[in-house]
Amino acid sequence: MKTIQIKGLDKPVTTLIQGSDYFKPNVYExxxxVLDRYVAIGGNTIDTAHIYCGGESEVAIGMWLKERNNRDDIVILTKGAHHDQNGPRVxxxxxxxxxxxxxxxxGTDYIDLYALHRDDPEVPVSEIIDALNEQIKAGRIKAIGGSNWTTERIQAANEYADANGLTGFSFNSPNLSLAKANEPFWKGCVSSDSEDLHWHEQTQLPLLSWSSQARGFFTGRFTPEDRSNQDLVRVFYSDANWDxxxxxxxLAEQKSVTAIQIALAYVLNQSFPTCALIGAQNEHELLSCLEGSSILLTKEETAWLENGSFAKKH
Incomplete structure (x- = not known):
């Protein structure tokens, strides 16, 4: 499996990151x-969060890490500081x-990739970077990033870090998919637009995309007439996305692959380092993702997929 490097880590990060938002000890088998299959095909990075399943996702992963005795081989991406019923808590x-x-x-003493699950623009980036660097210096975090942060706030945070000899964000984890979101999935979520992609191209900051395959939009199971999935209708149903x-x-027919594999390849063939968070739950889905991750697309093909026109050559 292909990998990228993220500043702060001595381990590579595989371009397919296994999601765990349904992991619980009561479905430990x-x-x-899922995790054994994922590791068997070369994957090494697991995405979780403090709030997933009320914390049970992290517990189940901890059980697996202990049982397999493979903590040093695995990259853990977890997220914290999500808002609660009282509002923001960054x-x-x-x-x-x-x-x-x-x-x-x-069951570990360090997190490889620690992301703030949400942002609170009312809090100065200086306070946030100072708090995170305290944990980095203590050895509890290797690298920090933002999930659902704007690139403007990440830029401001990194400028503060650079000016003060501190560690800044070394990755970003918004939604990026070939299907463009009409509105946020949930309040406070961020989907990358063309300006964000240009910023990533300029900075080469790695992007780890959640909902990288647009929650199944490209599987062929959905049509404009089928409005049974309200979330999919709300977020992804648009003339531009059907196009x-x-x-x-x-393009899938030309390359003898599937449309959802092309959608995954779109995320992984950007002009800067990217990874895709995947929700594969069986061997068929996992192998489909693996095959999709190996598809090479030209810059012209990715531009055509997105806009229906070819990128200009410089």
């Missing part, structure tokens, strides 16, 4: 099947509390 106390709870659940699906199907 399935957790083991502050030093919340970061410390969530991090310590995640470490205990996972993107048609183009993905055309």
């Amino acid at each position: 399935k957790v083991c099947q 502050n030093a106390d919340a970061i410390r509390q969530d991090l310590f709870e995640s470490l205990e659940r996972l 993107r699906l048609k183009r993905a199907e055309q």
Whole structure:
């Protein structure tokens, strides 16, 4: 499996990252099947979060890490400081509390990739970077990033870090997919637009995309007339996205692959380092993702998939 490098880590990060938002100890057998298959095809990075399944996702991963005795081989991406019923909680106390709870659940003394699950623009980036660097210096975090942060806030955070000899964000984890979101999945979520992609091209900051395959939009199971999946209708149903699906199907036929594999390849063939968070739950889905991750697309093909026109050559 292909890999990228993220500043702060001595381990490579595989371009397919296994999601775990359904992991729980009461389905531990399935957790083991999913993770064992994923590792068997060369994957090494697991995505989780402090809030997933009320913390049970991290607990189940911790059980697997202990049983397999493979912590040093695995890259853990977890997220904290998500808002609660009282509102935003992106502050030093919340970061410390969530991090310590995640470490205990996972049964480890460090997190490879730690992302803030949401942002609070009311909090100065200086306070956030200072809080995260305290944990980096203590050895509890290797690399930091933002999930659902704007590139403007990441830029500001990194400028503050650079000016003060601190560690800045070394990755970004928004939604990026061939299907463009009409509105946020959930309040506070961020989907990358063309300006964001240009910023990533200029900075070469790695992007780890959640919902990289647009929640199944490209599987062929959905049509404009089928409005049974309200979330998919709300977020992805648009004339422009149906056109993107048609183009993905055309290119898939040319390359003897599937449209959803083309959609995955779109994410992994950007002009900067990218990874795709995947939700594969069985061997068929996992192998489909593996095959999709090996598809090479030209810059012209990715531009055509997105816009229906070819990128200009410089």
